[in-house]
Amino acid sequence: MTRIGVYPGTFDPITLGHMDIIRRGAKLVDRLVVGVTTNPSKSPMFSVEERMEMVRREVAGVAGDVTVVSFDSLLMDFAERERASIIVRGLRAVADFEYEYQMxxxxxxxxxxxxxxxxxxxxxxxxIASRLVKEIAMYGGDIGRFVSAPVKAQVDARVREIGLKGDARP
Incomplete structure (x- = not known):
């Protein structure tokens, strides 16, 4: 039986932290589905389609069977639809644990x-948190230590496009 895992997130933008979890999560399952979702409590910098393209590009070199799928439903409905037996979640700090434990x-x-x-x-x-990466970029800071070079270029271009430097927050 194929062991399928789901790693859900908004990935707005995908960070080196996300990639670390994807690489390691892919080793635990036969197939890892990266689920790109919407989150009503967040204001995304990128559309779902843009985030899907970004994540697909970033995971292209990851060893193992990694696919990228969008979803806009309960996580457990999505996991069931993908026939997953495992949800992969990354933890950064104690505050993450409390939230993730409840979820x-x-x-x-x-x-x-x-x-x-x-x-x-x-x-x-x-x-590293996507929210902080966006905030640093919007204030003109260098996000190169937190995301890949292609993602940095996309974020920097979006910041220039929307013209938010120094006076707005994500």
């Missing part, structure tokens, strides 16, 4: 067949 409990109530697996982010990548 894992709720998800287990919705579908006890699907397990949640937590991966600790690499120590050097733990502070």
């Amino acid at each position: 894992a409990g709720m998800n287990q109530q919705l579908n006890a067949r699907i397990e949640t697996v937590f991966l600790m982010a690499d120590v050097s990548l733990q502070p």
Whole structure:
């Protein structure tokens, strides 16, 4: 039986921290589905289509069977549709654990067949968050240590396009 895992997120933009979890998560399953989703509580810098293209480009060199799919539904419905038995989640800090622990409990109530697996982010990548990457870029800071060069170019271009430097927040 093929073991399928789902790694969900908004990936707005995809960071080196996300890539660390994707590389390591791909080793745990036969197929890893990276689920690009919307989040009503977030204001995305990129459309779902742009994020899908960005994630596909970034995961192209990852060893293993990694696919990228968009979804706009409950995570457990998406995982069921993908025939996943594992949800992969990355943890950076204690605050992440509290939120993720609560979500894992709720998800287990919705579908006890699907397990949640937590991966600790690499120590050097733990502070990276997409929200902070966007904020740094909008204030003219260098995000090159947090994202790949192609993602940096996309973020920088979007910041120039929307003209937000120094007086707005993501």
